[in-house]
Amino acid sequence: MGLSTSILLTIALAPLVGCVLAGFLGKFLGRAGSHGVTILGVAVSCALSFYVLYQLTMGGAAEYNQNIYTWFQIGPFNASVGFMVDRLTALMLVVVSFVSLLVHVYTIGYMADDDGYTRFFSYISLFTFSMFMLVMSNNFMQLFFGWEAVGLVSYLLIGFWYKRPTAIFANLKAFLVNRVGDFGFLLGIAAVLYFLGTLDYATAFAAAPGLAGKALQITANTQWDAATVICICLFVGAMGKSAQVPLHVWLPDSMEGPTPISALIHAATMVTAGIFMVARMSPLFEMSSTALSFVLVIGATTALFTGLIGIVQNDIKRVIAYSTLSQLGYMTVALGVSMYSGAVFHLMTHAFFKALLFLGAGSVIIAMHHEQDMRYMGGLRKYMPVTWITMWVGSLALVAVPFTSGFYSKDAIIEAVGLSHRWGAHYAYFCVMAGALVTGLYTFRQMYLTFHGKERFKVVEPHGHGHHDGHDDHGHHEPGVLAHAPKESPWVVTLPLVLLATPSLLVGFFTVGPTLFGNWFRGAIRVDEANDVLAELGHEFHGAAAMALHGFTQLPFLLVLVAFAVTTYIYLFNPALADRIKSALRPLWTVLDRKYWVDDVYFALFARGSVLLGRGFWKASETALIDGAMVNGSVNLVHRVAATMRRLQSGYLYHYAFAMILGLILLLGGYWLVGSGLAGH
């Protein structure tokens, strides 16, 4: 039995209905009504997504691939809206809808005092719809639609508090950086159309082997391999969306958005769209090992170097943001060694534990009255035990302690890279291995600074009138001074934490076998036999428990232990040491604190440069040529003509009659001249 079109349409459209209702009728629905409809919409999608996954896995349903609506047709090219739902899609659907549902619920608590409450719900439902369109697409056109739509919502949500200059800066930055990526992506799609003649996935993938030997003629002597051009261009799109070096600069700044968004969009789902896209395009990427090496090197660089920056951050959300960059790097590395299912597997486990960490951080932020600086936290564990425990669960998964879900996905990636013979694999192996140590350092540091050690904040009860500390005015008060003692967040916040902690801990153990080694993705992902490191790895796989036990003796876990020992000593027993190390390694610290000066270079070169260029054009062509000569010139001309013609409308009847007679004579006369030859036959 197959999947029915109506179920898939419901999955995609239910959040859109919620979005429209909350967005346009939010005033009438009120707060409860708005979160009611949006949560209902996403809950329906979530339930149906699980159903679809169940049908595909256990129910023996066939994969679905159909066009539903033809948008337009130009010659042989057909732009349609359609769905391709196989196990890869179903997995993404479940991850997206599940995290989205929890984030919807969480938002009730997090945004409780915000004026933009209904707007926020409308946006996140719109995001969910867009993400569904992206992952369910069966063609490149719709993929691009979803791609841009999630980008749009991301833009809107980063700048959600649009009165804050930093938020506006951040969303503009995200927008511009993503334009660079999208430009590459669009070129990639164009190249697919050029070489393969279609934008339909199934047809394009079937034709992919024909790419071998085709080339793009650049100059008389230069040729670029077609598959490489396509894949690198597409991957540039993924670099923008999934924030890979050097297009990673927007993601840390995106933390200006509300925390639920950071969890949903900038950690669990949207940023992984690039990973998903490359996995989806595996038949194309398998055609070019050059492109895969490129992917590998970029991913490895991202994995290690962004993680290093995380060590020196003080903002609790930024630490997690850099951690996200680093983990996205791991996924990209997995793609680079042709281990697509490993990348998607890590995508899934990461979605759970990273969403958990973000939501936990959000819970801390609520308790701290929107203070995000970890230097003013400490000792929170006794105030908020649920948040504390669940965040530890997330952290253990992040650092890949055996038996947690993060272990299964990340360890498999590290092992696979070790086995790969692709160009750049040695460098990547070093990066992901060192990355394990770095991950441990920033994760444990964050946990200690937040939940353990001495309290570094004071509680000063305000006197007299009540204290209104809205979202917009945080930062006005003195850092480290709270009006009330921190307390555990309401159940709408902690429930999602618990619901995310469970899969963070367990999902890997139960799914590692089939997803990585059981050929679970079958038709969805295509890997060349020569590149199949997973198959090689599979020979050594003897069940999830054995893998975890083996993991205890391996280098990555030992590195985590080192990190644990070091941070424990520094932050629990000898806090002064941290400052001493900082001053001893000041040059290194500065490099990390300035984020390798990437932002500064971009700002000086691209931002300032384009402003200068723009001003030049504005002065030279816009003001003088276009505005002056063309626009105003033509306006003057039109006005003059119109004024003359208007005078003909004199109001005198005989003028009017005269005009008619004149018209008749002209028609007759003109006709006489032009048509006399015809008339005389």
Place this chain on the structure above:
Amino acid sequence: MPTLNDILILLPEFYLVGAACVLLLADAFMRPAQRPWLHWISIAVLLVAIYLVIAGQPPQAVTAFGGMFVRDDVAEILKVFALGTTAMVFVYARPYLIDRKLVSGEFYTLMIFAVLGIMLLVSAGNLVTVYLGLELLSLSSYALVALNRDAKLPPEAAIKYFVLGALASGMLLYGMSMVYGASGMGGTPTLDLAQLHNVMSYTTAPTLLLFGLVFMVVGVGFKLGAAPFHMWIPDVYQGAPTPVTTFIASGSKLAAFGMAYRLLDAGMGDLSQHWQLMLAVLAVVSLAIGNLVAIVQTNLKRMLAYSTISHMGYLLLGLSAAGPEGYAAAMFYAICYALMGVAAFGVMLALTRAGFECEEIADLKGLNQKSPWMAFLMLLAMFSLAGVPPLFGFWAKVLVLEAAIHANMLWLAIVGIVFAIIGLYYYLYVVKVMYFDEPVAGSELRVQPDKPLRMVLSLNALSLLVLGLYWGPLLGWCRRAFGL
């Protein structure tokens, strides 16, 4: 002898004649307090007529009275929309008429007679029927323009309309007589359009026939309001009571399309290569004059009058393609224009009250602050008139341009596009005034509280959006009517 079958084919028309007479009688015997009933009865009369038209639709084209009257899909569609838009005009007119104490049987009866004229015109199978329908429509319209005879502008507008109309009608008649004469030279003289179709092949006086054709084109041009036979339009639009203007801008244009189609395709189809170019010239001149002069108008009714002229240019673009595709596009355009025109004037009617005529563009200043919904409806109408996607007007324009291109008149399509861009200016100007200008202090801008008006107007304007997104079925009907 007319048979029962003939009468059945004309049932909607006979019914309307009867209903109009009953209304006239009822009006004479009604007490003033009962007059408002006339309004609802007239609307009911039109709705029943729509039902009769649809219910009695013959499976294929049929003729009655020996070919005098044709009932085919083209006529059916035009009749339904003419009756429908007139019913809308009635709904929109009610508060206006009450405020100006114009509620009377004359208005409703004359309107119904005018619609009857439209129905005859679009179903004409004979030159005489064309003329009969045209005169019924025109004479009713002249009287309607002068309805508010105590005001200053209406009588002047009515006289202008009447004199110029008489001139045009004279030319049309003159043309018809020449065609009739030509048909008699070398064959049996005839007035039947179907028989006139191949006069060119046998007549011994082709020049006479072509002269007749030119005169008939002038008559069609006048009815459409194509330049240079457009002079009456701005004065009549401005001078007539707004409900009458609305009617002239909607139902009357459907009739003009029907008349053009009957005369030129059914009657003179063999000469299409000759009239094609004439229509193209009229189209270009109309586009230029309509769009350029509309820019400098400050009176909304005059602006819309010039906008009509330009729209008739687009309609002519479709007609001049001289093929089923072009006719379908032109009919689609006529229907589209009727709906847009009714909506735009409807908003003006909704804002007009006793002692306050909303007719200057400046009157709309800050409408968005006073009534965002009304401003939105006007925005839909303006965007659709301008041809902004995805509204109805956009697709109508695309289709006529496409038809022109397929008829190898690329230059004409380019002219159409250039003027569409120029035209954008004055429609957007209205939107700008509504949304970005501050309301004038002490402005009396208020929306009529009349519920039916608001409801029908909302549906009317929203239909421009809905049909813009979902235009397939309507276009399908138009194309099927021309056998595509």
